[in-house]
Amino acid sequence: MKSVALHNPLAKVLLKSFTFLLLFSLSFNAVAQDAIDEARQKDGRKLFKSLCASCHKLDKKFIGPALGKVEERRENDWLKAWIKNNAELRASGDKDAIAIFEEYNGSNMTAFPQLTDENIDNILYYTTVGEIVKTPEPGPDGYAPQPAPEAPKWLIFILAGVIAAAFLIIASLLKTISELKGAPKTPGLWGNSVELWEGLKRNTFLHVVGTIFVLLLSAYILFGALFTVGVDQGYQPVQPIMFSHKIHAGDNKIDCQYCHSSAKHSKHSGIPSVNVCMNCHKNIAEVADNTVVETEDRLYSKADLDKEIQKLYDAAGWDPEKLAYTGDEKPIKWIRIHNLPDFAYFNHSQHVTVGGVECQKCHGPVETMEELYQFSPLTMGWCIDCHRETKVDLKGNDYYKKVHEELAKKYGVEQVTIAQLGGLECGKCHY
Amino acid sequence: MRKYLKFSIAFLVLASVVACSKRERKAQYMPDMYVSVPYDADMEKGTTNASANLKPVAGSIARGQVPYDYADTNDGYEKAKAELKSPLAKNEANLENGKKMYGIYCATCHGKKGDGNGVLAQREKFNGIPNYKDRDINEGSIYHVIMHGKNLMGSHAGQLTNKERWQVVQYVEQLRNDLLK
Numbered sequence: 001m002k003s004v005a006l007h008n009p010l011a012k013v014l015l016k017s018f019t020f021l022l023l024f025s026l027s028f029n030a031v032a033q034d035a036i037d038e039a040r041q042k043d044g045r046k047l048f049k050s051l052c053a054s055c056h057k058l059d060k061k062f063i064g065p066a067l068g069k070v071e072e073r074r075e076n077d078w079l080k081a082w083i084k085n086n087a088e089l090r091a092s093g094d095k096d097a098i099a100i101f102e103e104y105n106g107s108n109m110t111a112f113p114q115l116t117d118e119n120i121d122n123i124l125y126y127t128t129v130g131e132i133v134k135t136p137e138p139g140p141d142g143y144a145p146q147p148a149p150e151a152p153k154w155l156i157f158i159l160a161g162v163i164a165a166a167f168l169i170i171a172s173l174l175k176t177i178s179e180l181k182g183a184p185k186t187p188g189l190w191g192n193s194v195e196l197w198e199g200l201k202r203n204t205f206l207h208v209v210g211t212i213f214v215l216l217l218s219a220y221i222l223f224g225a226l227f228t229v230g231v232d233q234g235y236q237p238v239q240p241i242m243f244s245h246k247i248h249a250g251d252n253k254i255d256c257q258y259c260h261s262s263a264k265h266s267k268h269s270g271i272p273s274v275n276v277c278m279n280c281h282k283n284i285a286e287v288a289d290n291t292v293v294e295t296e297d298r299l300y301s302k303a304d305l306d307k308e309i310q311k312l313y314d315a316a317g318w319d320p321e322k323l324a325y326t327g328d329e330k331p332i333k334w335i336r337i338h339n340l341p342d343f344a345y346f347n348h349s350q351h352v353t354v355g356g357v358e359c360q361k362c363h364g365p366v367e368t369m370e371e372l373y374q375f376s377p378l379t380m381g382w383c384i385d386c387h388r389e390t391k392v393d394l395k396g397n398d399y400y401k402k403v404h405e406e407l408a409k410k411y412g413v414e415q416v417t418i419a420q421l422g423g424l425e426c427g428k429c430h431y
Numbered sequence: 432m433r434k435y436l437k438f439s440i441a442f443l444v445l446a447s448v449v450a451c452s453k454r455e456r457k458a459q460y461m462p463d464m465y466v467s468v469p470y471d472a473d474m475e476k477g478t479t480n481a482s483a484n485l486k487p488v489a490g491s492i493a494r495g496q497v498p499y500d501y502a503d504t505n506d507g508y509e510k511a512k513a514e515l516k517s518p519l520a521k522n523e524a525n526l527e528n529g530k531k532m533y534g535i536y537c538a539t540c541h542g543k544k545g546d547g548n549g550v551l552a553q554r555e556k557f558n559g560i561p562n563y564k565d566r567d568i569n570e571g572s573i574y575h576v577i578m579h580g581k582n583l584m585g586s587h588a589g590q591l592t593n594k595e596r597w598q599v600v601q602y603v604e605q606l607r608n609d610l611l612k
Contacts, residue, residue: 050547054558106505228457232457255534273589276590280551331482336473
């Protein structure tokens, strides 16, 4: 007996092609999995990352040429000879070797005599197969897990408002109903408050208390406002480039002074010149995958952040394709946050190098700030508080030994504070 | 009605002083005293209407600066390696500051021990940073590379003074000797 479906010739063709496709895809998978020898790839990758990757990338030109599928372009023996000692190969008069050396402006490639033939084969194997791409495991319903949609915060407030309004309406309805039923008529909320107001207007004592209260409140608000004049604590301007201190100083643990290098010898901690950025960003043209920066105003995705790095390249005049400077530079107009008034003198080197004060003591947890803001008030009172508390470490400074001893005797203490050394005198900072 | 108007104006003035966006600076009282006539460092406009920071006059040498005549080429590198010698005495004080400077300017990539395993290498931001023991380097070549950079490494001359560079060289040599042991 024949099955019903197979009467239809179209169904037959479909079934056959489906079976074929299924088999084909299975066998393809099997081939793909067999084709990559993971042990060799792993060994080659490790060697490549540790020895070659400082100058070579697989997919694009870097200090040296791109190495992806280099085996298709060069003979294996030639590659081995080049990698082990390229200077020797060039000296032997090999034309290809001399040509590539000149193409890259005569930059010397390090010789690797320590690599065995097997090592080199593994590295070349890695350059051919590249990274093993693992497809993310699908969730139970066949889709990659997605974050559950979240309700926006303002919805909660609206809901709360609606509920409160509903309660008021119900209360007034209940009141009307009970009045209709014959309960004595009450003046209601509005009537009550009008009566109360009339009473208050005639009470002299309350007038006096009220006036005093209003005066005190306005004085409080006024002085509060006046004390913020010229105090920029919390100031967080939008900078021309979305530079995240959290990524640089926090995640990557780059020392503050790597970029702000003049803090140790100068009055200013300094804005790093663009060449300091380029020390790293010549290599790093893109942020890591899945990097997200959230600021007050917006969310920066990886694509947005890559554009920010591009802004740096525009400023430095760097062509990321040709890996060369074009000479067309545009200064970045960073916005200064910490700015003491000019009538106060402050010197970074005195605090950083001599005093050994941590940057975070005044600038706060910069390594956690996506967008930098002014952490301290930078008022005179704030300076003086610290000068009163901080003890001076005069160890290993024989020049001031005698002064220190005399002062310690005078104040009857073990260690003098900055204030006792004269750190409160007006002329120290105002001249 | 005029009474209310007065009140609301007073309230608005007060509110505008109190409630400022953190994207903007607060009001300054007598700004002439905050921002005086002399130019600040990094100011946008200076005497010549260009940036306040000017490049030094050609041929001038800043105090404490030591001219460096080895070119940024393979020949310059070889020449520095062959003949450049440290002017500093090998002592603890120099080594200590060298260590401090190395920690700030080098260790992020080269690692605390000089094995090429710094934080940026661990996080795969930079790959292939060499271990000092695998490279044939001496004080002249180390100094040359700090001055001009090499391959992926940029110049660090602007961040370190001449003396600090030599102190770092001393410390790197010590790290390398420790690694070679």
